[in-house]
Amino acid sequence: MPENKKNAALAALTKLLMAITVSIAVLWTNNLSALSILTGLEIIIALAARSKPLWKGLGGLAFFAVILAVIQLLFSAPFSVAIGSAFKMFIMAVSLLILVATSSTQEITASLVKQCHLPYEYAFMITVVLRFVPDLLKESKAVREAQACRGFHPAKNPLRRIIDYMMIIKPMVFKAIARSENMAISLELRGFSHKGKRTFLASRKLAWLDYSVLVINALICIITIKSF
Amino acid sequence: MLKLENVSFAYAINNKIFDDINIEIDTQEIVAIAGRNGTGKTTLTRLIMGLLHPQAGRIKLDEMVISDKPPYIIAKNIGYVFQNPDHQLFASTVYEEAAYAPKQLGMTEEERDKYVKQALINTGLWDKKDFMPQTLSLGDKQRLSIASALAANPRILILDEPTSGQDCRERTVLLRLMRKLNNNGLGIILVTHDMDILAEHAHKVVVIADKQIAYAGTPRELFSDEKKTIELGLELPETVRISKEMEIELSLTPQELYEKITAGRKKNA
Numbered sequence: 001m002p003e004n005k006k007n008a009a010l011a012a013l014t015k016l017l018m019a020i021t022v023s024i025a026v027l028w029t030n031n032l033s034a035l036s037i038l039t040g041l042e043i044i045i046a047l048a049a050r051s052k053p054l055w056k057g058l059g060g061l062a063f064f065a066v067i068l069a070v071i072q073l074l075f076s077a078p079f080s081v082a083i084g085s086a087f088k089m090f091i092m093a094v095s096l097l098i099l100v101a102t103s104s105t106q107e108i109t110a111s112l113v114k115q116c117h118l119p120y121e122y123a124f125m126i127t128v129v130l131r132f133v134p135d136l137l138k139e140s141k142a143v144r145e146a147q148a149c150r151g152f153h154p155a156k157n158p159l160r161r162i163i164d165y166m167m168i169i170k171p172m173v174f175k176a177i178a179r180s181e182n183m184a185i186s187l188e189l190r191g192f193s194h195k196g197k198r199t200f201l202a203s204r205k206l207a208w209l210d211y212s213v214l215v216i217n218a219l220i221c222i223i224t225i226k227s228f
Numbered sequence: 229m230l231k232l233e234n235v236s237f238a239y240a241i242n243n244k245i246f247d248d249i250n251i252e253i254d255t256q257e258i259v260a261i262a263g264r265n266g267t268g269k270t271t272l273t274r275l276i277m278g279l280l281h282p283q284a285g286r287i288k289l290d291e292m293v294i295s296d297k298p299p300y301i302i303a304k305n306i307g308y309v310f311q312n313p314d315h316q317l318f319a320s321t322v323y324e325e326a327a328y329a330p331k332q333l334g335m336t337e338e339e340r341d342k343y344v345k346q347a348l349i350n351t352g353l354w355d356k357k358d359f360m361p362q363t364l365s366l367g368d369k370q371r372l373s374i375a376s377a378l379a380a381n382p383r384i385l386i387l388d389e390p391t392s393g394q395d396c397r398e399r400t401v402l403l404r405l406m407r408k409l410n411n412n413g414l415g416i417i418l419v420t421h422d423m424d425i426l427a428e429h430a431h432k433v434v435v436i437a438d439k440q441i442a443y444a445g446t447p448r449e450l451f452s453d454e455k456k457t458i459e460l461g462l463e464l465p466e467t468v469r470i471s472k473e474m475e476i477e478l479s480l481t482p483q484e485l486y487e488k489i490t491a492g493r494k495k496n497a
Contacts, residue, residue, distance in 0.1 A: 139315075145279050146316040148299035149308035150376060151332030167328070170318035174362055178314070 012103035013111040014210040018045075018217045019095035025221035026088045031228040032080060035087035041220055042094040054101040058094060065090040105131045110200035120198060128183075136172070143171045230255055230276065230384065230415075235285035235295075237268075237275060245271050247439040248285070253432075255289075255384050255415035258406065260430035260447075262420060264461035267436040269419045273386045276417070278302040289383075304333055307377030311389045313369035317361040322353055322372055325361050329380040340379075347378035351405060367398030371405065384415040391422065403429060427451060427465035427480040435460045452478055 026038055046058050065086040072082035099108070105127045112123035144152070147167050154164040230253040238244040245268040253259050261269045274280045276287060278299040287295035294302050307329075310316065319325040326347055330340040348354040351371040356364065361372055370390060377385055387406065391399045407429060410416050420426055426433060427447050435443035435450070437460050443450055451457055451468045464472070471479045476492055479485035 142310075142312075143315050145274075145299075146308075146310050148279065149277055149303055149310075150316065150329040151300045151303045151380065153298070153300040153332065167318050171315055174317065175314055 009209060010102075010213060011111065011204045011206050011210050012099065012107040013115045013204075013206060014214055015099040015103060016108070016111060016116075017214055019092075019099050021214075021218050021221050022095045023092045025225055026091045029225050029228065030080070030084050031225075032084060032087070034224045034228040035084060035091070037224045038091050038221070039087055041217075042091050042098070046094055046098055049098060049102050051101050054097060057097045057101065061090055061093050061097065064093075100130055106200070107204060110204070113198070114200060115206075132179075136176070139175060140168060140172060143168050146171075229253070229290060231288045232272075232275075233285050233288065235275065235282045235287065237271065237280065237282045244439050246275075246282075249439075249441050251434060251441050251444060253415075253417065253434075256410075256413065257431035258410050258416040258418060258429055259432045259434060260418045260420055260426045261434050261436065262423075262426060262460075262462055263436035263442075267461075268439075269436055270388060272436065273308070273388060273417065273419055276302075277306060277308050277386065300332065303329065303380055303382070305383050307374075307380055307382040307385045309370070309373045309377050309385065309387045309390060311392055313366070313373040316373060316376070317369065320360060321357065322348070322359050322361055322364070322375075323357040325372060326353075326376045326379045329376055333380055335380075343381050344375075344379045347375040350378060350409065351375040352401070365398070367394050367401065370394065370398075370402060374402075374405065378409070378414075382414070384417060385409065386417045386419070388419045389421070390418070391420075391425065423463050423465040424467070427467060428482075435462065437461065447480055448478060451480070 022038060022042065026035060029035065043058070046054055068089055069082045069086035072085060073079065108130065109120075109123045109127040112118040112126065113120050116123075152164070152167055154161045232249055232251045235246055235249050236244065237246045261272060263269050271280065275282055275295070278294065278297050278301070282295055285295070286293050289305055294305075317325060319328060323344060326344045327340055330343055335343070345354070348357055351374055353368065353371055353375055356368065361369065364372060374385070374387075374390075390402055390406070394402065403425065406416055406418070418425075418430065430447055433443065433445065433447050433450050434441060442460055443456070450462075451464055454464060454472070457464055465480065467479045467482055467485045470485060471477065471488070474489070476488050479488055
């Protein structure tokens with residue numbers, strides 16, 4: 001487990017609730033000033049997390065937000081709508097990225113099951129999706145390299161390019177299916193369907209810091225929406 | 229001749245994998261690349277293939293500098309077979325899978341058909357040309373990966389741990405195929421941890437250790453110095469170990485060992 005995940009100051013549930021609160025707030029308002037303040041809030045939280053992967057992700061998301069705004073402007077969307085939707089996408093994605101980058105998957109599952117009372121099977125599904133994202137990224141690199149060694153060179157024409165990328169997607173889909181089958185068998189063999197009471201190694205109760213941050217976060221969201 | 233001249237490479241600052249290495253690889257031979265885990269065996273092949281680019285030095289194939297070329301250019305001369313064949317299989321038939329590289333590299337239909345057929349016959353997959361690649365056994369999938377690299381008609385084939393996960397029969401079939409391809413003039417660069425394969429099949433061995441080429445020479449020279457072999461993080465092959473135990477001349481293959489033992493018996497009789 002990475003050091004920043006092991007020693008995260010806030011519980012996974014706190015970060016999940018913060019992500020939900022901020023997401024509701026950004027869906028509530030279309031005011032650009034309010035959205036700017038919420039963007040600033042998320043950036044401050046992300047920087048405070050002191051996680052390099054999170055900072056890298058922040059840069060990537062900012063880039064996508066700019067692209068989103070540009071595309072909307074190109075298709076004649078009003079300026080406020082284009083910038084507003086870019087802000088909204090950025091804020092929601094960053095809030096979820098903070099949760100994922102600074103909490104272990106075990107802790108997220110434990111929070112969803114024990115504190116949010118989500119059935120274990122559903123919580124586990126979410127965990128598995130999060131768990132496999134880095135693996136899939138690594139695998140897509142391996143597949144791209146394997147195909148490059150056979151002359152794969154995506155065309156410049158966007159339509160042709162999409163067809164070319166099927167050479168990357170297909171092996172990944174085949175591998176994902178095989179992997180999910182292996183995983184299902186391995187889980188069953190280790191008692192996944194057992195209906196007894198489950199215990200969690202990563203279970204963590206909320207502390208005063210969690211409650212304080214939740215209240216402050218909620219207040220900032222409410223004040224920001226009400227003020228503009 | 230494939231030449232690496234003063235090549236240095238690092239994945240990150242202060243984490244050099246190769247520091248000013250020089251090596252010449254004969255494109256007619258089977259050259260094994262060996263070394264401990266993490267010494268850079270696969271990195272070396274990726275540099276050759278253009279998947280990585282050296283920070284200093286250059287790689288040349290005969291007189292052509294290839295270290296600044298992308299993989300799809302290098303693929304015309306060098307084929308790469310990855311350890312995991314599932315990373316590349318996407319087509320709906322074995323034939324289509326093998327025909328991918330020639331198509332990408334711009335061969336005419338006539339050339340394509342010729343090389344694909346030849347590659348599938350060589351690898352023993354012609355009878356399965358209409359099968360779906362995903363339904364093949366691991367050994368067949370590995371041979372299909374080789375066939376799809378061969379179909380591009382390369383001069384050199386890089387095999388990265390080709391026998392890993394294969395059963396005894398598949399392993400033998402694959403190694404025989406490798407010998408046959410080499411006898412037909414194809415150069416082979418073999419990345420392996422298996423000292424028995426290395427001793428039996430390689431003409432030359434390149435051992436990587438401490439960011440350098442720690443050894444480049446024949447397997448016989450290497451294994452005759454047990455101390456050096458161990459220092460390089462390698463093990464003696466079984467045949468060499470038995471030769472030493474029996475205090476007979478060094479044998480690299482079971483056949484050679486058998487001949488020396490029977491010759492010794494006849495001499496004693």
